[in-house]
Amino acid sequence: MDNKEKALEHFRERSQSYNRSSRWVADEELLGLISALTAISSDETLLDLATGTGLVARCFRGKAKEVIGLDISRDMTRSASAHVDRMIIAPMEAVPLASASVDACVCRQGLQFSNLPKALEEVARVLKPGGRAVFCHLNAYGPEDRSDAFKIQALRNPARINFFMPGDLEAALEAAGLTVTRNVRHLSRESVNTWIGHGANRPEEREAIRDAYRSSSLEFKRLHRVEMTEDDIFDTMLFLLIRAEKKG
DSSP states (O other): OOHHHHHHHHHHHHTTTGGGSOTGGGOHHHHHHHHHHHOOOTTOEEEEETOTTSHHHHTTTTTSSEEEEEESOHHHHTTTGGGOSEEEESOTTSOOSOTTOEEEEEEESOGGGSOHHHHHHHHHHHEEEEEEEEEEEEEOOSTTTHHHHHHHHHHHOTTOOOOOOTTHHHHHHHHTTEEEEEEEEEEEEEEHHHHHOSSSSOHHHHHHHHHHHHTSOHHHHHHTTOEEOSSOEEEEEEEEEEEEEEOO
16 A cells, blocks of 8 residues: 555545544634734635645635645545635645646645655745745654654554654755745644544554653653643644745
8 A cells, every 4th residue: 555545544534533633633723823824815826735624724715816725535625615615636746736826825734645845846836926835734843852753643644754853844845946934833732542533543553652652752751741641641742834935
């Protein structure tokens, strides 16, 4: 099974409960940050990459001239139609839109499943000169927690192929010809039971994630403010929001 098939299977199983699968998914503060950084206007077209259930796209419906959603999973997008003007089922590595055709792109938690250089090249291609892109993705805090953070992320979602630390995505954006102009941190306090209870894994896989938390380094536990209660584990996760622009 290749990575695309793994991702499709994973999100097919998660599609019904996705909006309840983590605190950050429907976090209005986080969604507000994405909207504010994008700064869409009523005469502009917006492309939401990996739109999923449409929660990010919903922030822009009625504010943009057109909101386009793109995703590879029909299962995930069934509930997104009310939030987009046009839905495209396609990979972000091959966006079926004309070059320089959109004013802004947004992507929350989608790049980890992509061929990163190709996906960012496509973002740069479809953006108009002077256009901007806003990305929001889970990060390790730094070298101190990298090993444990990436191990836990991989256990939760085997389809993930990209893992980020601060600076990683910024460097990839610059390599794609986009100029990073803003970088905003957002911390999300998550129940691990909720985060791993997304419907796409087995009980033994969930227990392996709990074991990874228990055996994680002291630095990981300190940075993530890990709290272990009688029946749950709590993790303060770091999301980075990065705004990049295409030179005019």
